[in-house]
Each structure stands twice: as C-alpha cells, then as structure tokens.
Amino acid sequence: MAHVVIIGGGFAGVWSAAGAALARGEADLRITLIAPNDHLVLRPRLYEPEPDLAKVELRRILKPIGVEHLRATVSTIDTARRVVVADGEEIGYDRLVLAAGSKLFPPDGLPGAERLFDIDTLDGARRLTEHLRGREDYSAVVVGAGFVGLEAATALADRGRVLLVDRSRVLAAPLGPGPRKEIEAALDQLGIEYRLGTTVTEVGDGYAVLSDGARVEADAVVWSVGMRAGELTRQISDELDHLGRVPVDQHLRALPEVFVAGDAAAAAFDAEHTVMQACQHATPLGKVAGYNAAADLLGVPPRDFTPGPYVTCLDLGGAGGLFTRGWDRRVMASGADGAVIKKGINQAIHPPVDDASEILAAAGRVYIELPFFPRDEETAAPAA
Numbered sequence: 017m018a019h020v021v022i023i024g025g026g027f028a029g030v031w032s033a034a035g036a037a038l039a040r041g042e043a044d045l046r047i048t049l050i051a052p053n054d055h056l057v058l059r060p061r062l063y064e065p066e067p068d069l070a071k072v073e074l075r076r077i078l079k080p081i082g083v084e085h086l087r088a089t090v091s092t093i094d095t096a097r098r099v100v101v102a103d104g105e106e107i108g109y110d111r112l113v114l115a116a117g118s119k120l121f122p123p124d125g126l127p128g129a130e131r132l133f134d135i136d137t138l139d140g141a142r143r144l145t146e147h148l149r150g151r152e153d154y155s156a157v158v159v160g161a162g163f164v165g166l167e168a169a170t171a172l173a174d175r176g177r178v179l180l181v182d183r184s185r186v187l188a189a190p191l192g193p194g195p196r197k198e199i200e201a202a203l204d205q206l207g208i209e210y211r212l213g214t215t216v217t218e219v220g221d222g223y224a225v226l227s228d229g230a231r232v233e234a235d236a237v238v239w240s241v242g243m244r245a246g247e248l249t250r251q252i253s254d255e256l257d258h259l260g261r262v263p264v265d266q267h268l269r270a271l272p273e274v275f276v277a278g279d280a281a282a283a284a285f286d287a288e289h290t291v292m293q294a295c296q297h298a299t300p301l302g303k304v305a306g307y308n309a310a311a312d313l314l315g316v317p318p319r320d321f322t323p324g325p326y327v328t329c330l331d332l333g334g335a336g337g338l339f340t341r342g343w344d345r346r347v348m349a350s351g352a353d354g355a356v357i358k359k360g361i362n363q364a365i366h367p368p369v370d371d372a373s374e375i376l377a378a379a380g381r382v383y384i385e386l387p388f389f390p391r392d393e394e395t396a397a398p399a400a
C-alpha cells in the first residue's frame with residue numbers, strides 16, 4: 017500500500033495528517049506521522065501561567081482519522097531511496113511531508129547561556145514557570161522585543177519587574193511601525209523598562225550583564241530571539257532562506273516526492289511576502305501539503321496554497337491585547353477588545369478531537385477568518 021509519511025507533530029504535521037486523510041477518503045493509503053511527542057503543543061499559548069494546559073493529545077486527533085503515530089525522531093531523510101531514519105529504523109515513503117517546525121537557536125558563546133530560559137517549547141515554559149512559582153517580586157530580563165519577547169515580558173510583568181532589551185534601535189522592530197505607539201503605551205502602563213540597542217552579554221546567578229556594561233538584577237533571563245527552521249530542512253534543499261526554510265511551489269512541493277509545511281516552508285504568501293513562522297500559516301500550510309501529498313498518489317487534483325488575509329494578535333498581559341490587519345499591521349483593536357480577540361484565537365487554534373467528521377471538515381477549510389476579527393470598514397472613520 018502506498019505510504020504518506022509526515023515528519024512533525026505540531027500544527028503543520030497534525031493538519032498535514034488531517035489533509036492527507038481527507039484526500040484519501042475511502043482509498044487504500046497508509047498515513048504515518050512521526051514525532052517524538054505525545055501531544056500537539058500549542059506554542060502560541062506558552063507564555064501563559066500554566067503552560068501544561070497548552071497541549072492536546074495527538075492520539076485524540078490521529079486515531080479517529082486513521083493516521084498512525086510513530087513516537088520517534090527523524091535523523092535522516094534519504095530522498096534518493098525514499099526512506100527516513102527514525103530512532104535508527106528505516107521507514108519507506110511514497111510521499112513525504114516535512115513539518116518538523118522551528119526552534120530557538122541559543123546564542124553562540126554567551127557566558128552563562130546554560131542559565132537562560134525560554135518559552136519556545138513546553139519544557140522550556142515549564143522550567144520558567146517552576147523557577148518563578150510562588151515568587152512575588154522577581155526581576156526578569158527578556159531579550160528580544162518581537163512577537164514572543166513582548167508576550168513573555170508582558171506576562172512576566174504580572175508579578176515581577178521586567179527589563180526588555182533589544183539590539184534594534186527601534187521598539188518592536190519585527191512588527192514594523194504600525195502598532196508601535198500601542199506597544200509603547202502598553203509597556204509604560206505595565207511599568208516595563210526597555211533598553212534599545214542593547215543585548216545581554218553574560219548571565220550569572222541572579223544577574224545579567226548588558227552590552228552597555230550595566231550589571232542588572234535578574235532572577236530569570238528569558239531569550240526570545242533567533243527562531244529558525246530545524247536542521248532537517250538542509251537534507252531537502254541547498255537553497256534555504258534566511259530562516260532556514262525550504263522553498264516550495266504553490267502546491268507546497270519542494271521535490272517530486274517531498275512536500276514541506278509550517279515553519280519549515282518558505283511558501284509565497286503573495287508577490288511580496290513569504291509566509292510567517294506562525295501558527296496562522298502553519299495550519300493552512302499543513303492542510304494543503306498533506307492533502308497534496310496524498311492526492312498526488314491517488315491521481316486527485318492538487319490544491320493551491322491560498323492563504324487568507326494576514327492578521328496578528330498579541331497578548332499584552334495586563335494591558336490587554338493588540339489585533340492588527342495587513343502587512344503594515346494596522347491596529348484594529350487594542351486593550352480589552354484586543355484581549356477578547358486573543359482569547360478567541362487561543363481557543364480557535366485547538367483542533368477538534370475525537371470526531372473524525374469534525375476533524376476532516378476542518379481540514380477542508382484551508383483558511384478560516386474568524387467572525388470576531390474586526391474588519392477595516394468597522395474601524396474606518398465615518399464618511400463626512
């Protein structure tokens with residue numbers, strides 16, 4: 017029987033599995049997802065106070081749709097022989113979906129790097145939570161004022177003093193100027209100090225040294241910058257982008273028998289942009305890549321990857337949420353309104369479980385624009 021193998025059990029891998037199962041219908045096709053974890057980790061929620069709540073059992077998604085789960089880590093992809101090596105065992109495939117995601121690459125040679133915390137993985141977020149549990153007035157340094165760093169800093173400000181540092185000379189550079197005023201206001205409201213053009217050069221027991229020479233108190237230093245695709249992408253292509261991602265066509269194909277999805281894929285969003293390393297894109301990428309991998313074997317027409325409008329939503333802790341639309345990140349909602357939207361998103365990213373028809377129906381909806389997203393026309397000034 018033909019075999020679709022999916023590497024990765026994150027959003028892209030899980031939705032690839034569901035996409036492949038949808039294309040399979042009643043046909044004979046074996047689908048196997050290989051990932052070391054028993055849970056889909058909802059990484060966008062790892063800044064929350066109880067990160068263990070941010071996970072869904074893979075079994076409850078894969079079993080109902082007839083997808084096997086092999087708990088293993090892939091070390092080698094041999095595209096010439098069409099096999100992957102997982103925990104030392106060779107597994108043959110007819111079509112492969114690489115959905116092994118991204119991870120933080122720790123800074124090279126930073127003294128005290130072993131003391132750094134992160135919220136990149138469930139284990140990382142647990143470690144930070146346990147380290148600070150029960151402390152009322154800790155001091156934390158967060159490195160990086162991008163999407164993850166801002167959420168980490170604003171969440172930590174709930175019970176402690178937070179210093180946010182970033183190498184860039186402008187605040188929240190990765191988000192562009194659109195939401196900068198609102199972000200500045202949120203940091204001020206929460207009493208978060210930020211130092212720009214600055215990074216951490218040493219981490220010690222209870223302190224951090226900054227690149228301007230200052231030594232600051234730090235019960236925890238949280239590193240948030242340097243997320244890149246995992247190393248397996250190098251076994252698929254020599255032409256990776258600056259985030260280590262594999263270039264793919266509009267069907268998310270990288271090689272004749274290999275598709276790539278999620279944070280590992282440099283798919284075109286439009287003529288100007290590639291997709292973001294974001295769950296918002298990993299989910300539809302997975303649905304399309306998995307569908308196309310199976311469709312290719314079954315002689316079914318492929319789907320194009322057609323993402324919906326780009327939006328962003330940040331949780332800014334006690335300052336609420338921030339929802340933006342478009343690549344210029346126009347602010348559509350902030351404060352309490354933004355927080356309601358973020359809460360809705362954090363629920364909506366949970367895949368359906370235990371019910372094959374719901375899971376497969378969701379796999380068929382490649383992009384969903386949620387009804388509670390404010391639209392341009394709703395915030396536009398009334399005509400004179």
Ligand SMILES: Cc1cc2nc3c(=O)[nH]c(=O)nc-3n(C[C@H](O)[C@H](O)[C@H](O)COP(=O)(O)OP(=O)(O)OC[C@H]3O[C@@H](n4cnc5c(N)ncnc54)[C@H](O)[C@@H]3O)c2cc1C
Nearest residue numbers: 024025026027028059060090117118278279293294295296
């Ligand atoms: C704190 C935080 C906040 C975020 N907030 C948002 C947000 O608000 N909105 C948003 O859209 N996105 C957000 N993101 C980004 C989002 O979480 C990622 O883009 C998304 O998780 C990518 O999904 P993925 O399936 O491609 O990869 P991952 O989630 O990285 O999953 C990869 C999977 O592959 C497995 N794997 C890795 N290597 C191997 C191997 N060699 N063999 C087998 N399996 C392997 C892993 O175990 C995992 O199961 C956030 C991320 C973080 C860390």
